[in-house]
Amino acid sequence: MTECVSTKPSRASKSLDPHIESVSVASLIAADSPRLAGENVEHANMLAQSETKFPPIIVHRSSMTIIDGIHRLRAAMLQGQDEVDVKYFDGSEKDAFVLAVESNVQHGLPLTLSDRTAAAGRIVKSYPEWSDRAIAAATGLAAKTVAAIRRRPATGEVSQLHMRIGRDGKARPVNSAEGRRLASTLLAENPDASLREVAQAAGVSPGTVRDVRQRLRRNEDPVPPRQRRAELNAAQKARAAKGGSTAAIGGLDQKRATQALMRDPQLRMSEEGRLLLRLFATSIVNKRQQQRLIEWIPRRWRSIITELSYSRSRDWYQFAKQLEACEERADDEQVLEAVG
Incomplete structure (x- = not known):
């Protein structure tokens, strides 16, 4: 060892x-x-x-x-x-x-x-x-x-600590993805803030803030795909260890994720962002609403609505896969640029 x-x-x-x-x-x-x-x-x-x-x-x-x-x-x-x-x-x-x-x-x-x-x-x-x-x-x-x-x-x-203190005495986030998301919010609210100011407030390094700012300018997620996948896997493992959870799908709490999207100024202030928010807002149905609809939908429409639901889910799946592939290509290109 x-x-x-x-x-x-x-x-x-x-x-x-x-x-x-x-x-x-x-x-x-x-x-x-x-x-x-x-x-x-x-x-x-x-x-x-x-x-x-x-x-x-x-x-x-x-x-x-x-x-x-x-x-x-x-x-x-x-x-x-x-x-x-x-x-x-x-x-x-x-x-x-x-x-x-x-x-x-x-x-x-x-x-x-x-x-x-x-x-x-x-x-x-x-x-x-x-x-x-x-x-x-x-x-x-x-x-x-x-x-x-x-x-x-x-x-x-x-306790569930969000920060840890390193050998240099500086506090850093346990989950750097959360630090990146906080940095993106601070940059959106204070676009003229210095890298050092945002880094100190978010608990990340100035270099990380610089990367987050560049990603936002390219309309990318502030968290790299590989880090998001690792975060997703960790969430899934934690949920499995607790016996599973019906409140989250794919490692995300739908309600909290949608609320986070709704708070993003970049999404709220652009036509494309508002379209995306409307699509998500209308597609989220909780279990109680699902059961209410299942009991109410007339029998003559059940097969058609079932097929429409499957079709919509396939559309969203294809949308997700294309978006994921696009982000992975962008991330790989950035790595190549940094190496070259």
Whole structure:
């Protein structure tokens, strides 16, 4: 499994006091270690036999719990020392655990894969807003591994978060498609707004806003086809996992999708857009309306209306397929232009 240990300073280490103090070994508490198997006696004995001066132990000031350096403490005790040098950490207990994981990933006796996986699950619960890459950097795992841990039922999301914080401290949308749609709405309402302004408001990068603006100028969907298909597949899987839903068709809630179309100024202010909105508005019938019509339609017209309904559905299917093919060609052409 790929590892990606970060060399950048962590958020947690910002609360680390650089001053070194000597404290009694009896005042220190060994607890809450990221090592599932606890201390390694052989490693502590090996350190005790070394003549090298140990670096300071990192201690959580408010609880006097050892964050990093339990084996150095045991080695010092085996050498008969009554005091050890420490650096204090002044953050929260959750930050202390993150620092313990980061410290043990970057030096000393390596954490096992099980240690790091368990630590990642704990950090996901403590900081669900952190990005997969940020947690991966802290635990020495791959971002894909953290994403898989996040999806585990035993881990679970604490809440349905729309943003996550990356390693650079910036918040970004979990679903970039939603960020693109928000950017398109902001651009429609404020066409003179700068890329940076829209990017900050929508939680996406200026480059993404530039791409959205170009797509809108070409009358294209702000979300690329491949991303929309991925979004559709995810929605279908989620719906299937819940036992299916009759309120959505093809991964979209018809009522919400139509309302979103109705709010788009570009559609409302053009003849073609208004025609499209009228077609959608007249074609949407909820289940209660369907049942009412089925019970009311005279028997002599049932076969004809059935065939007309099938014909309309085939027309809409062909319309959808042609529109999808057109968008895929445009997307592929844009990729070729960017590469060329």
